[in-house]
Amino acid sequence: MTDYIxxxxxxxxxxxxDLNCREKELIESMKYSLEAGGKRVRPNLVFSFNELCNGKTDAAVPFACAVEMIHTYSLIHDDLPCMDNDDMRRGKPSNHKVYGEDTALLAxxxxQSLAFEIxxxxxxxxxxxxxxxxxxxxxxxAYCGARGMVGGQVxxxxxENKSAPLEVLREMDYKKTACLIKAACELGCISANADDKLIKSASEYGECIGIAFQIQDDILDVTSTDEELGKPVGSDNENAKSTYVSLLGIEKCRELVAELTDKAKTALNAFDGDTTALCDFADYLASRKK
Amino acid sequence: MTDYIxxxxxxxxxxxxDLNCREKELIESMKYSLEAGGKRVRPNLVFSFNELCNGKTDAAVPFACAVEMIHTYSLIHDDLPCMDNDDMRRGKPSNHKVYGEDTALLAxxxxQSLAFEIxxxxxxxxxxxxxxxxxxxxxxxAYCGARGMVGGQVxxxxxENKSAPLEVLREMDYKKTACLIKAACELGCISANADDKLIKSASEYGECIGIAFQIQDDILDVTSTDEELGKPVGSDNENAKSTYVSLLGIEKCRELVAELTDKAKTALNAFDGDTTALCDFADYLASRKK
Structure with a gap:
């Protein structure tokens, strides 16, 4: 997947x-957070499903970048003082610590606009x-709006600081995390003009790995060391926040991750092409240590 | 234009x-600001150009609402403490005063997402x-993004608090205000499948009335009474901010508004249909007292 990255x-x-304009600082601020990217999980999924559906790679490029821009905008807004108030993001100062809250908000x-433009x-x-x-x-x-990602954030x-029941946690994680991953999988198929049946299977794969990803996050929060995780472990517990682990225990969580990963891989049976890379990716997410 | 409103x-x-969901507060917050609408200038322009190009009214509806949603989102973000920090908007408490900064940001x-979805x-x-x-x-x-409205805000x-030269003021107002008005005019033509020549003329009309609108705002800031304007007059001057009036004087500004209004009306000559309503609208904006 390195080529896709x-x-x-x-x-x-x-x-x-172009940076040669009066609003240069805005463009720099957008660039700063796009550069601070992580594993590019979502663009990779767009490219992978495009390939699986025999699409042209060029057709996947704008959709892959659009999903990454939406993900990046959500991280910038998430870090703002009125939201999570995080000073750091992936080992670098957050956008608003460098460019100020006003420019970060606008970036x-x-x-978001640029995603839909491209x-x-x-x-x-x-x-x-x-x-x-x-x-x-x-x-x-739809997946990034009120009934999707933003709805999940609300x-x-x-x-916050409440002990929420499992169904609430599930809906929150589905919307906050899984929706954008689902979107990436669906967009890969759409870029290859795949039919609705394949889009639905890709969506199922995305939903399963998205929720497994979140459960794995909760597991790592209690089992990992600070060093492995790159952030303080146990931070969820300090906030008295419900997590999959606090509601179900670690063993049940591990079972769930394994089940969801299997379900994701099974969904790929709808495709004729080689699904090895996407199966490996599901396994990789389930076994990741950070 | 009342029917269009x-x-x-x-x-x-x-x-x-639907409000029947866990993220109910988000939907209420979105609704609150959409309801606190003003003159619905932008949707009116979409409908008017759709009609002028003999389009189906139904085709204009999603575009008209999308422009209004973009305008509304920009007002909510503009009022936030890290931006203009305004407690009131159109005589009602601003969104974040009612729903909190986090929900207002997310609303x-x-x-913005909903605009592109519909x-x-x-x-x-x-x-x-x-x-x-x-x-x-x-x-x-494009018009609401980094090279348009958001660029203008940056x-x-x-x-801020700087005496900017006229060319900066012009670019700022063009981007901050005129771009979204241009977008509305163009979208009206696009909804009627009009050709590029007509879209360009509509765009010219939108640009002229958009800039005239901003100059008229600056004039009213010094000539109006608080009561007429609904906000304290002279607020621009207090911030040592450049305005058209401070740079050019009132008489020159009035000439400019008249010139731009004429230019806007001339642009309408490209259309075969009845342009009376759009000519009247340009005159109305130029002569408004608040």
Whole structure:
């Protein structure tokens, strides 16, 4: 998947507006957070499903970058003082610590707009089709909006420092984390003009690995060392916040991760192509140590 | 234009997700600011250009509501403490004073997503075409993003409490205010599948009335009474901020508003239909007292 990461990162910078303008600081702030990327999980999923559906790689590029821009905007806004108030993100000062809260807020806003702009450019349309670009915009917008990612963040806020029941935790994680991963999987299929049955299978895979990812996060929060995790372990417990581990215990959580990973892999049976990379990716997420 | 206002407001609420969900507070917060709408200038422009280009009114509805959602999200974020820190908006407490900064931030984010979602629904596509919906998304996203509205806000922040030269003020107002008005005019034409020549003329009209609108704002800030304006007059002057009036004087500003209004009306000559309503609207904006 290293090639996909390189391709994503080059395309992300190419999509950014030129720095030679009065609002240079805004563009720098957008670039700063795009550069501070992690594993590029979501773009990788777009490219992988595009390949699995025999799509043209070029058609996946704008959708892959769009999902990453949405993910990046959500991290910038998440770190703001009125939200999680995090000074650091992936070992670097958060966007607002470098550019100020006002510019950070606006950089997030502009990244969201840019995501939808690049998905509907003449070039994007010529590489898939206007119908595919519309479907991709509609899918991504729905999954990242009020009934998706942002809705999940609000459920998180409402249940802060509260012991929430499992069904609330499940809905929160589904919306906060799994929705954007689902979107990435679906967009990969859409970029290859795949049919609805395949899109649905990709969506199922995305949902399963998305929820498994979140449960694994909760497990690592209690089993990992600070050094392995790159952030203080046990931070969930300090906030009296419900986690999968606090509600179900570690053993049950490990079983759940394994079950969901199997379910994700089974969903891939709908595809004719080689699903090895996506099976390995599901296993990798389930066994990760940070 | 009263019918258009009613149609816009009904459609705005219909597009909102159901309140019967865990993230109810988010939906209420989005609704609160959509309801606190002003003159619905932008949706009116979408509908008016749709009519002028002999489009189907139904095809204009999602685009009109999308522009209003983008405008509303920008007002919510503008009022936040890290931006203008305004407690009141149109005579009501600002969104974050009612729902908290975190929910207000997220309501703005979700409104932006919803704008692009409704422009690409199956219904929107069936009323115009996938090509038109893509073009509309691309246009709106570009005008509201880093090189448009958000870029203008950053130029504003950079020049806060500074005496900026006229060219900076012009670019700032063009981006901050005129771009979204241009977008509304263009989207009206796009919803009617009008050709590029007509879209360009609509864009010219939008740009002229957008800039005239801003200059008129600066004039009213020094000539109006508090009561007429609904906010303290002279507030621009207190901040040592450049305005058209401080740079050019009132008489020159009045000339500019008249010139731009004429130019806007001349741009309408490209259309075959009845342009009376749009000419009257340009005159109304130029002569408004608040």
């Amino acid at each position: 390189k391709q994503t990162e080059q395309a992300l910078y190419d999509y950014l507006p 997030g806003d502009a990244l 998905m509907t450019s003449d070039k994007a349309i010529s590489q898939s089709s206007a119908a595919a670009c519309c479907k991709a915009v509609n899918t991504l917008a 459920i998180d806020i409402i249940n | 009613k149609q816009t407001e009904q459609a705005l609420y219909d597009y909102l997700p 703005g984010d979700a409104l 422009m690409t629904s199956d219904k929107a596509i069936s009323q115009s075409s996938a090509a038109a919906c893509c073009k509309a998304v691309n246009t709106l996203a 130029i504003d922040i950079i020049n």
